[in-house]
Amino acid sequence: MVGFQPVDVPPTAAVKFVGAGTAACIADLLTFPLDTAKVRLQVQGEASISEAIGRVPAVKYRGVFGTIVTMVRTEGPLSLYSGLVAGLQRQMSFASVRIGLYDSVKQFYTKGSDHVGIGSRLLAGCTTGGMAVALAQPTDVVKVRFQAQARSNEYARRYCGTIDAYKTIAKEEGIHGLWKGTGPNIARNAIVNCTELVTYDFIKDFLLTSTPLSDNLPCHFLSAFGAGLCTTVIASPVDVVKTRYMNSALGQYSSVLNCAAAMMAKEGPLAFYKGFTPSFLRLGSWNVVMFVTYEQLKRKPVRAYWERNTLTLLL
Numbered sequence: 001m002v003g004f005q006p007v008d009v010p011p012t013a014a015v016k017f018v019g020a021g022t023a024a025c026i027a028d029l030l031t032f033p034l035d036t037a038k039v040r041l042q043v044q045g046e047a048s049i050s051e052a053i054g055r056v057p058a059v060k061y062r063g064v065f066g067t068i069v070t071m072v073r074t075e076g077p078l079s080l081y082s083g084l085v086a087g088l089q090r091q092m093s094f095a096s097v098r099i100g101l102y103d104s105v106k107q108f109y110t111k112g113s114d115h116v117g118i119g120s121r122l123l124a125g126c127t128t129g130g131m132a133v134a135l136a137q138p139t140d141v142v143k144v145r146f147q148a149q150a151r152s153n154e155y156a157r158r159y160c161g162t163i164d165a166y167k168t169i170a171k172e173e174g175i176h177g178l179w180k181g182t183g184p185n186i187a188r189n190a191i192v193n194c195t196e197l198v199t200y201d202f203i204k205d206f207l208l209t210s211t212p213l214s215d216n217l218p219c220h221f222l223s224a225f226g227a228g229l230c231t232t233v234i235a236s237p238v239d240v241v242k243t244r245y246m247n248s249a250l251g252q253y254s255s256v257l258n259c260a261a262a263m264m265a266k267e268g269p270l271a272f273y274k275g276f277t278p279s280f281l282r283l284g285s286w287n288v289v290m291f292v293t294y295e296q297l298k299r300k301p302v303r304a305y306w307e308r309n310t311l312t313l314l315l
Contacts, residue, residue, distance in 0.1 A: 011298040017100035019297035024095030025088050027290035032087060033080035034282035037067040039147040041275035042243045064278035083146030085162045090139035098125075098132035098193050099294070121198045129193030133186045138178035140185060141246050142166060148247045173250055181246035184256045188238040195234050200227040200291060217292065224291035228284035236279055237272035 011019070028035075040061050061067040071079045106124035110116050133140075142165045149158045159165035169177045204215075204223040213219040245259045253259040263271045 013101070013104045015298065016103060017096050019294055020100030021092040021096035023290045023294035023297060024091035024099070026293050027286045028084075028087050028091050030289055031282050031286045032084055033068055034064065034278050034285065035087070036080050036082060036147045037061075037064050037071070038275040038278035038282055039144060039243055039247075040067050040071070041278060042240045043148050043247050044274065064275075064281060067278070082149070083143040086139050086143040086146060086165070089162075090136050090143055093139065094132045094136035095290070097135060098128040098189065099197065099290075101128050101131070102193075102197050118198070121201060122194050125194035125197050126190045129189035130186050132193075133182060133189050137182050137185060138166065138169075141169065141178055141180055144243055144246045145169075148243075177250075181242055181256070184238060184242040184245055188235055188242050191238060192231055192235045195231040196227050196287065199230045200224060200287075203227065220292045220295045221288055224287040225284055227291070228287035229280065231287070232276065232280040232283045236276055239279065240272050240274055 041064070044061055061070055068080065102124055105127050106116060106120055109120045109123050142159075142162060145159065145165060146162075159168055166178065173180070200223050203226045204219060207213045207219045207222060208215060213222075241256060241260045241263065244263065245253060245256055248259065253262065260272075
Protein backbone atom coordinates (compact mmCIF):
# COMPACT_ATOMS: atom_id res chain seq x y z
CA MET A 1 0.00 0.00 0.00
CA VAL A 2 1.31 3.42 -0.92
CA GLY A 3 0.33 4.89 2.45
CA PHE A 4 2.48 2.39 4.32
CA GLN A 5 5.70 2.98 2.41
CA PRO A 6 8.71 4.50 4.21
CA VAL A 7 9.21 8.24 4.16
CA ASP A 8 11.59 9.18 1.33
CA VAL A 9 11.92 12.89 2.15
CA PRO A 10 11.55 14.14 5.74
CA PRO A 11 8.35 16.16 6.28
CA THR A 12 8.56 19.77 7.36
CA ALA A 13 8.23 20.85 11.00
CA ALA A 14 4.86 22.44 10.21
CA VAL A 15 3.52 19.16 8.81
CA LYS A 16 4.71 17.32 11.91
CA PHE A 17 3.14 19.97 14.16
CA VAL A 18 -0.32 19.81 12.57
CA GLY A 19 -0.11 16.09 11.89
CA ALA A 20 0.68 15.27 15.54
CA GLY A 21 -2.30 17.28 16.81
CA THR A 22 -4.63 15.72 14.26
CA ALA A 23 -3.43 12.18 14.96
CA ALA A 24 -3.84 12.77 18.71
CA CYS A 25 -7.41 14.01 18.24
CA ILE A 26 -8.27 10.89 16.21
CA ALA A 27 -6.75 8.71 18.93
CA ASP A 28 -8.72 10.59 21.62
CA LEU A 29 -12.01 10.13 19.77
CA LEU A 30 -11.49 6.36 19.72
CA THR A 31 -10.16 5.90 23.27
CA PHE A 32 -11.90 8.62 25.31
CA PRO A 33 -14.28 6.25 27.20
CA LEU A 34 -11.25 4.37 28.54
CA ASP A 35 -9.72 7.65 29.69
CA THR A 36 -12.95 8.64 31.46
CA ALA A 37 -13.10 5.24 33.19
CA LYS A 38 -9.48 5.70 34.27
CA VAL A 39 -10.25 9.08 35.84
CA ARG A 40 -13.30 7.74 37.71
CA LEU A 41 -11.23 4.88 39.13
CA GLN A 42 -8.38 7.21 40.06
CA VAL A 43 -10.57 9.61 42.07
CA GLN A 44 -12.48 6.77 43.72
CA GLY A 45 -11.57 6.45 47.38
CA GLU A 46 -11.73 10.16 48.15
CA ALA A 47 -14.96 12.08 48.68
CA SER A 48 -15.89 13.53 45.31
CA ILE A 49 -16.73 17.21 45.00
CA SER A 50 -20.33 16.47 44.08
CA GLU A 51 -20.74 13.96 46.90
CA ALA A 52 -19.17 16.30 49.43
CA ILE A 53 -21.74 19.02 48.75
CA GLY A 54 -24.62 16.59 48.49
CA ARG A 55 -25.25 16.80 44.77
CA VAL A 56 -24.62 13.26 43.64
CA PRO A 57 -24.60 10.05 45.68
CA ALA A 58 -21.44 7.92 45.67
CA VAL A 59 -21.18 5.26 42.97
CA LYS A 60 -18.84 2.29 43.35
CA TYR A 61 -16.78 1.41 40.29
CA ARG A 62 -15.17 -2.00 39.78
CA GLY A 63 -12.72 -2.51 36.93
CA VAL A 64 -12.51 -0.71 33.64
CA PHE A 65 -15.39 -2.42 31.86
CA GLY A 66 -17.46 -2.48 35.05
CA THR A 67 -16.92 1.28 35.33
CA ILE A 68 -18.03 1.82 31.75
CA VAL A 69 -21.14 -0.33 32.24
CA THR A 70 -22.01 1.43 35.51
CA MET A 71 -21.61 4.86 33.91
CA VAL A 72 -23.79 3.93 30.94
CA ARG A 73 -26.46 2.46 33.25
CA THR A 74 -26.52 5.31 35.78
CA GLU A 75 -25.61 8.34 33.65
CA GLY A 76 -26.18 7.37 30.02
CA PRO A 77 -23.77 6.64 27.14
CA LEU A 78 -22.84 10.31 26.66
CA SER A 79 -21.20 10.33 30.11
CA LEU A 80 -18.31 8.35 28.61
CA TYR A 81 -17.49 11.38 26.48
CA SER A 82 -17.89 14.01 29.20
CA GLY A 83 -15.09 16.54 28.69
CA LEU A 84 -14.44 15.50 25.07
CA VAL A 85 -14.44 19.09 23.77
CA ALA A 86 -11.76 20.10 26.29
CA GLY A 87 -9.96 16.83 25.51
CA LEU A 88 -9.78 17.64 21.80
CA GLN A 89 -8.70 21.21 22.57
CA ARG A 90 -6.00 19.73 24.78
CA GLN A 91 -4.72 17.30 22.17
CA MET A 92 -4.66 19.83 19.34
CA SER A 93 -2.51 22.19 21.39
CA PHE A 94 -0.72 19.68 23.63
CA ALA A 95 0.24 16.90 21.23
CA SER A 96 1.18 19.34 18.49
CA VAL A 97 3.89 20.73 20.76
CA ARG A 98 5.12 17.67 22.67
CA ILE A 99 5.10 15.26 19.70
CA GLY A 100 5.12 17.49 16.64
CA LEU A 101 8.13 19.53 17.81
CA TYR A 102 10.05 16.58 19.31
CA ASP A 103 12.17 15.86 16.22
CA SER A 104 12.96 19.56 15.70
CA VAL A 105 14.03 20.05 19.33
CA LYS A 106 16.04 16.82 19.20
CA GLN A 107 17.88 18.09 16.12
CA PHE A 108 18.47 21.40 17.90
CA TYR A 109 20.16 19.68 20.83
CA THR A 110 22.29 17.49 18.54
CA LYS A 111 23.09 20.43 16.24
CA GLY A 112 21.82 18.46 13.26
CA SER A 113 24.04 15.42 13.88
CA ASP A 114 22.87 12.05 12.55
CA HIS A 115 23.93 10.41 15.81
CA VAL A 116 21.30 10.98 18.50
CA GLY A 117 22.16 9.74 21.99
CA ILE A 118 19.82 8.91 24.87
CA GLY A 119 20.64 12.22 26.59
CA SER A 120 19.51 14.31 23.62
CA ARG A 121 16.31 12.27 23.28
CA LEU A 122 15.47 12.63 26.97
CA LEU A 123 16.25 16.34 26.94
CA ALA A 124 14.06 16.89 23.88
CA GLY A 125 11.22 14.93 25.48
CA CYS A 126 11.42 16.96 28.71
CA THR A 127 11.56 20.23 26.78
CA THR A 128 8.55 19.65 24.53
CA GLY A 129 6.60 18.06 27.40
CA GLY A 130 7.15 21.11 29.62
CA MET A 131 6.27 23.51 26.82
CA ALA A 132 3.06 21.61 26.11
CA VAL A 133 1.92 21.69 29.75
CA ALA A 134 2.58 25.43 30.04
CA LEU A 135 0.39 26.01 26.98
CA ALA A 136 -2.41 23.47 27.44
CA GLN A 137 -2.82 23.07 31.23
CA PRO A 138 -6.26 24.82 31.41
CA THR A 139 -7.70 22.37 28.89
CA ASP A 140 -6.40 19.46 30.96
CA VAL A 141 -7.92 20.84 34.18
CA VAL A 142 -11.33 21.25 32.54
CA LYS A 143 -11.17 17.82 30.91
CA VAL A 144 -10.43 16.10 34.23
CA ARG A 145 -13.17 18.04 36.05
CA PHE A 146 -15.76 16.97 33.47
CA GLN A 147 -14.63 13.35 33.47
CA ALA A 148 -14.71 13.17 37.26
CA GLN A 149 -18.16 14.69 37.74
CA ALA A 150 -21.13 12.34 37.66
CA ARG A 151 -24.04 13.15 35.38
CA SER A 152 -27.55 12.98 36.84
CA ASN A 153 -30.92 14.50 36.03
CA GLU A 154 -31.68 14.74 39.76
CA TYR A 155 -28.65 16.75 40.79
CA ALA A 156 -27.03 19.93 39.56
CA ARG A 157 -23.88 19.48 37.56
CA ARG A 158 -20.65 21.18 38.56
CA TYR A 159 -20.28 22.87 35.17
CA CYS A 160 -22.80 23.44 32.37
CA GLY A 161 -20.35 23.40 29.49
CA THR A 162 -16.71 23.80 28.49
CA ILE A 163 -16.76 27.60 28.29
CA ASP A 164 -18.71 27.77 31.55
CA ALA A 165 -16.05 25.58 33.18
CA TYR A 166 -13.22 27.90 32.12
CA LYS A 167 -15.16 30.95 33.36
CA THR A 168 -16.28 29.34 36.63
CA ILE A 169 -12.82 28.09 37.55
CA ALA A 170 -11.26 31.49 36.79
CA LYS A 171 -13.97 33.27 38.81
CA GLU A 172 -13.99 30.96 41.85
CA GLU A 173 -10.33 29.94 42.01
CA GLY A 174 -8.59 32.73 40.13
CA ILE A 175 -6.67 32.50 36.88
CA HIS A 176 -4.10 30.31 38.61
CA GLY A 177 -6.92 27.78 39.15
CA LEU A 178 -6.80 27.03 35.42
CA TRP A 179 -3.17 26.07 35.86
CA LYS A 180 -3.86 23.97 38.97
CA GLY A 181 -1.63 20.93 39.14
CA THR A 182 0.91 22.34 36.69
CA GLY A 183 3.78 21.01 38.82
CA PRO A 184 2.67 17.36 38.87
CA ASN A 185 1.53 17.64 35.27
CA ILE A 186 4.95 18.85 34.16
CA ALA A 187 6.50 15.98 36.13
CA ARG A 188 4.03 13.52 34.64
CA ASN A 189 4.49 14.76 31.10
CA ALA A 190 8.26 14.88 31.38
CA ILE A 191 8.05 11.21 32.36
CA VAL A 192 5.37 10.35 29.80
CA ASN A 193 6.95 12.26 26.96
CA CYS A 194 10.43 10.89 27.59
CA THR A 195 9.23 7.33 28.10
CA GLU A 196 6.71 7.38 25.27
CA LEU A 197 8.75 9.10 22.57
CA VAL A 198 12.18 7.77 23.53
CA THR A 199 10.88 4.20 23.91
CA TYR A 200 9.08 4.48 20.58
CA ASP A 201 12.28 5.81 19.01
CA PHE A 202 14.42 2.99 20.43
CA ILE A 203 12.00 0.16 19.66
CA LYS A 204 11.52 1.45 16.14
CA ASP A 205 15.28 1.78 15.60
CA PHE A 206 15.81 -1.74 16.97
CA LEU A 207 13.14 -3.24 14.72
CA LEU A 208 14.53 -1.46 11.67
CA THR A 209 18.15 -2.48 12.30
CA SER A 210 17.76 -5.94 13.87
CA THR A 211 14.66 -7.46 12.24
CA PRO A 212 13.34 -7.88 8.69
CA LEU A 213 10.70 -5.21 9.38
CA SER A 214 10.83 -1.99 7.39
CA ASP A 215 9.45 1.45 8.25
CA ASN A 216 5.82 0.40 7.83
CA LEU A 217 2.62 -0.43 9.71
CA PRO A 218 3.77 -3.56 11.65
CA CYS A 219 6.87 -1.73 12.84
CA HIS A 220 4.85 1.30 13.94
CA PHE A 221 2.26 -0.90 15.69
CA LEU A 222 4.84 -2.86 17.72
CA SER A 223 6.80 0.28 18.61
CA ALA A 224 3.68 2.12 19.76
CA PHE A 225 2.39 -0.83 21.81
CA GLY A 226 5.73 -1.21 23.60
CA ALA A 227 5.91 2.52 24.26
CA GLY A 228 2.39 2.48 25.73
CA LEU A 229 3.18 -0.38 28.13
CA CYS A 230 6.44 1.16 29.39
CA THR A 231 4.84 4.58 29.80
CA THR A 232 1.89 3.26 31.81
CA VAL A 233 4.11 1.38 34.27
CA ILE A 234 6.38 4.35 34.89
CA ALA A 235 3.87 7.21 34.80
CA SER A 236 0.82 5.79 36.63
CA PRO A 237 1.71 7.03 40.17
CA VAL A 238 2.27 10.60 38.99
CA ASP A 239 -0.85 10.44 36.81
CA VAL A 240 -3.07 9.40 39.74
CA VAL A 241 -1.74 12.20 41.98
CA LYS A 242 -2.17 14.71 39.14
CA THR A 243 -5.79 13.64 38.59
CA ARG A 244 -6.64 13.76 42.30
CA TYR A 245 -5.04 17.18 42.77
CA MET A 246 -6.57 18.81 39.67
CA ASN A 247 -10.04 17.49 40.61
CA SER A 248 -9.80 18.56 44.28
CA ALA A 249 -11.83 21.34 45.86
CA LEU A 250 -10.13 24.62 46.73
CA GLY A 251 -8.14 24.01 49.92
CA GLN A 252 -8.68 20.25 49.99
CA TYR A 253 -4.94 19.67 49.65
CA SER A 254 -2.26 22.16 50.66
CA SER A 255 0.12 20.94 47.97
CA VAL A 256 0.82 18.14 45.54
CA LEU A 257 3.00 16.41 48.12
CA ASN A 258 0.17 16.71 50.66
CA CYS A 259 -2.16 15.03 48.15
CA ALA A 260 0.29 12.17 47.65
CA ALA A 261 0.85 11.83 51.42
CA ALA A 262 -2.90 11.73 52.07
CA MET A 263 -3.31 9.00 49.46
CA MET A 264 -0.53 6.95 51.02
CA ALA A 265 -1.90 7.37 54.57
CA LYS A 266 -5.54 6.67 53.77
CA GLU A 267 -5.36 4.17 50.91
CA GLY A 268 -1.86 2.69 50.87
CA PRO A 269 0.73 2.41 48.08
CA LEU A 270 -1.61 0.55 45.71
CA ALA A 271 -3.67 3.74 45.44
CA PHE A 272 -0.96 5.12 43.17
CA TYR A 273 -1.82 2.42 40.64
CA LYS A 274 -5.58 2.88 40.75
CA GLY A 275 -7.00 2.69 37.27
CA PHE A 276 -3.87 0.92 35.95
CA THR A 277 -5.80 -1.40 33.64
CA PRO A 278 -7.81 1.36 31.94
CA SER A 279 -4.65 3.46 31.90
CA PHE A 280 -2.82 0.76 29.97
CA LEU A 281 -5.78 -0.06 27.72
CA ARG A 282 -6.22 3.60 27.00
CA LEU A 283 -2.56 4.60 26.67
CA GLY A 284 -1.63 1.46 24.75
CA SER A 285 -4.49 1.83 22.27
CA TRP A 286 -4.01 5.61 22.15
CA ASN A 287 -0.33 5.18 21.31
CA VAL A 288 -1.09 2.66 18.56
CA VAL A 289 -3.75 4.84 16.94
CA MET A 290 -1.80 8.07 17.34
CA PHE A 291 1.62 6.86 16.15
CA VAL A 292 0.23 4.81 13.24
CA THR A 293 -1.93 7.77 12.14
CA TYR A 294 0.90 10.24 12.66
CA GLU A 295 3.34 8.14 10.61
CA GLN A 296 0.84 7.98 7.76
CA LEU A 297 0.15 11.71 7.83
CA LYS A 298 3.88 12.26 7.20
CA ARG A 299 3.82 10.10 4.05
CA LYS A 300 2.97 10.77 0.43
CA PRO A 301 0.36 11.38 -0.92
CA VAL A 302 -1.15 12.41 2.42
CA ARG A 303 1.85 14.60 3.21
CA ALA A 304 1.36 16.56 0.00
CA TYR A 305 -2.08 17.63 1.20
CA TRP A 306 -0.72 18.73 4.58
CA GLU A 307 2.10 20.70 2.95
CA ARG A 308 -0.40 22.53 0.74
CA ASN A 309 -2.84 23.25 3.54
CA THR A 310 -0.75 23.52 6.73
CA LEU A 311 -0.72 27.34 6.73
CA THR A 312 -4.50 27.48 6.26
CA LEU A 313 -5.05 24.93 9.04
CA LEU A 314 -2.77 26.76 11.46
CA LEU A 315 -4.60 30.04 10.83
